[in-house]
Amino acid sequence: MYTSLVRHSGNRELFLFLELAILSQSRGHPLHIHVEGLRGTGKTTIIRAARQILPPIKRIRGCLYNCDPERPHCPEHRHLSREAIASLGIEEIPMPFLEISASAKIGTVVGTIDLARITNPARPEAALLPGTIPQAHRGIVFVDEINRLADTSPELADVLLDVMGTKPGRLQIEESGLPRVELPVQVSVWAASNPDEDPGSLEDIRRQLSDRFDFLVAMGRPAEPQAVAAVLAWDRGREEDYTARDRKVQEELQQMAALLPQVEVAEGIRELVASLYTKFNLESLRAVEALLYGGKVYIAREGRRYLGEVKELLPVAAAALRHRVEPGRLAEILQHLRTLSEERERQVAATLPVPGERTREGAGLIRGSKGARPGIWQQAREFLSRLMEKFFPHRLGCNRKGRPGRGGGSGGGNRPGSQSEQEEGNSMNKPQISDPSNTPILAPPRRARPLFELAAEDLIIPAAEGEKNATEG
Ligand SMILES: [Zn+2]
Numbered sequence: 001m002y003t004s005l006v007r008h009s010g011n012r013e014l015f016l017f018l019e020l021a022i023l024s025q026s027r028g029h030p031l032h033i034h035v036e037g038l039r040g041t042g043k044t045t046i047i048r049a050a051r052q053i054l055p056p057i058k059r060i061r062g063c064l065y066n067c068d069p070e071r072p073h074c075p076e077h078r079h080l081s082r083e084a085i086a087s088l089g090i091e092e093i094p095m096p097f098l099e100i101s102a103s104a105k106i107g108t109v110v111g112t113i114d115l116a117r118i119t120n121p122a123r124p125e126a127a128l129l130p131g132t133i134p135q136a137h138r139g140i141v142f143v144d145e146i147n148r149l150a151d152t153s154p155e156l157a158d159v160l161l162d163v164m165g166t167k168p169g170r171l172q173i174e175e176s177g178l179p180r181v182e183l184p185v186q187v188s189v190w191a192a193s194n195p196d197e198d199p200g201s202l203e204d205i206r207r208q209l210s211d212r213f214d215f216l217v218a219m220g221r222p223a224e225p226q227a228v229a230a231v232l233a234w235d236r237g238r239e240e241d242y243t244a245r246d247r248k249v250q251e252e253l254q255q256m257a258a259l260l261p262q263v264e265v266a267e268g269i270r271e272l273v274a275s276l277y278t279k280f281n282l283e284s285l286r287a288v289e290a291l292l293y294g295g296k297v298y299i300a301r302e303g304r305r306y307l308g309e310v311k312e313l314l315p316v317a318a319a320a321l322r323h324r325v326e327p328g329r330l331a332e333i334l335q336h337l338r339t340l341s342e343e344r345e346r347q348v349a350a351t352l353p354v355p356g357e358r359t360r361e362g363a364g365l366i367r368g369s370k371g372a373r374p375g376i377w378q379q380a381r382e383f384l385s386r387l388m389e390k391f392f393p394h395r396l397g398c399n400r401k402g403r404p405g406r407g408g409g410s411g412g413g414n415r416p417g418s419q420s421e422q423e424e425g426n427s428m429n430k431p432q433i434s435d436p437s438n439t440p441i442l443a444p445p446r447r448a449r450p451l452f453e454l455a456a457e458d459l460i461i462p463a464a465e466g467e468k469n470a471t472e473g
Pocket of ligand 1: 075
């Protein structure tokens with residue numbers, strides 16, 4: 001039971017990333033996660049329990065390669081017409097979750113000749129039996145002890161490199177006497193290892209494979225005595241309750257996955273993430289890609305559509321960078337993000353009253369914002385973020401040191417980052433506000449929408465357009 005497992009400071013990150021990976025994979029974008037931790041911390045228990053919250057997928061009935069009826073890809077179905085596929089039928093199955101052990105053979109992982117079909121006396125034919133990876137298409141492959149696998153079976157590590165190198169990945173199945181088959185595979189690889197046991201950490205054994213993981217999750221022991229007590233007091237008797245709760249998480253993830261394609265990222269956040277690459281001399285572009293994409297999936301997991309705050313990168317930042325930079329550098333980057341986030345919080349707090357402490361109503365709304373539906377204050381903050389992004393893009397704190405400010409008033413986003421110059425920038429970049437007593441009132445051209453849902457652009461009507469509307473009205 002997924003929801004019955006006790007969450008604590010040591011394993012919370014793993015729960016988060018499993019859910020992000022499921023959410024992303026159900027939108028067709030695999031996320032690869034590697035979790036490192038000592039024996040006995042429960043990594044594999046949690047990973048296997050996540051099967052309970054996997055959403056269903058639809059496939060062509062009986063297809064071992066899990067062909068999507070809309071986009072069939074397997075050798076048997078990819079050339080079929082829509083009508084032919086409809087006549088085969090469509091079925092719903094749980095999102096696949098298959099395991100590869102450290103001692104697996106390449107044939108069982110990739111595919112082999114189908115002995116049952118070649119020895120069929122009625123109709124002998126040479127055909128492929130897809131292995132674990134093609135059968136996990138549109139689902140999860142779990143590799144326990146990936147450091148051992150990389151050490152003892154480099155050819156399997158090569159297969160994983162291909163599968164994880166692009167999204168979707170590629171897989172080649174070769175059997176003597178049969179034509180070579182190349183398949184696209186959309187598989188989310190989850191792996192676990194204990195870096196303190198033989199043969200050491202994956203990063204040291206096969207750095208390239210370690211880098212293919214979008215996120216490296218660090219699993220620790222519970223730091224709180226209450227968590228240990230909760231593990232000991234675990235009550236097996238309420239299995240039905242947990243099944244219902246697992247179902248609820250599963251449904252929630254499906255709803256949130258629908259939000260993922262709609263998540264917008266503030267330009268300032270994009271610039272900030274890009275600036276980390278050069279500022280901290282990152283070796284792998286995958287680091288910044290994972291950070292930005294992780295932030296988007298995190299926003300969808302929160303039931304929201306706008307990534308506009310530095311603090312929203314923090315829950316995914318350590319896991320995106322941990323396996324790609326030295327520990328000292330990681331600490332510097334995280335501190336840099338925290339500082340920017342605190343500065344930003346102060347700016348927002350100065351503009352918006354902090355709710356919750358004074359009124360009971362406010363407190364209720366804030367609590368509501370933690371669930372699937374954002375509360376009114378959350379919306380207000382996002383709205384304000386969008387406005388600030390529009391008019392003061394440099395305020396997100398992107399590092400622009402070393403670029404001298406120019407004299408003109410049209411500094412736009414190119415102001416240097418120091419405090420005094422930021423203030424100067426504000427006065428220069430103030431939006432033009434027209435005199436309300438001298439502004440013609442126009443009927444709204446479209447149906448009214450709540451203020452908080454508007455994009456910043458929608459709030460300002462350029463003068464020319466405004467006049468045109470005035471003459472038409
Ligand atoms: Zn198929």
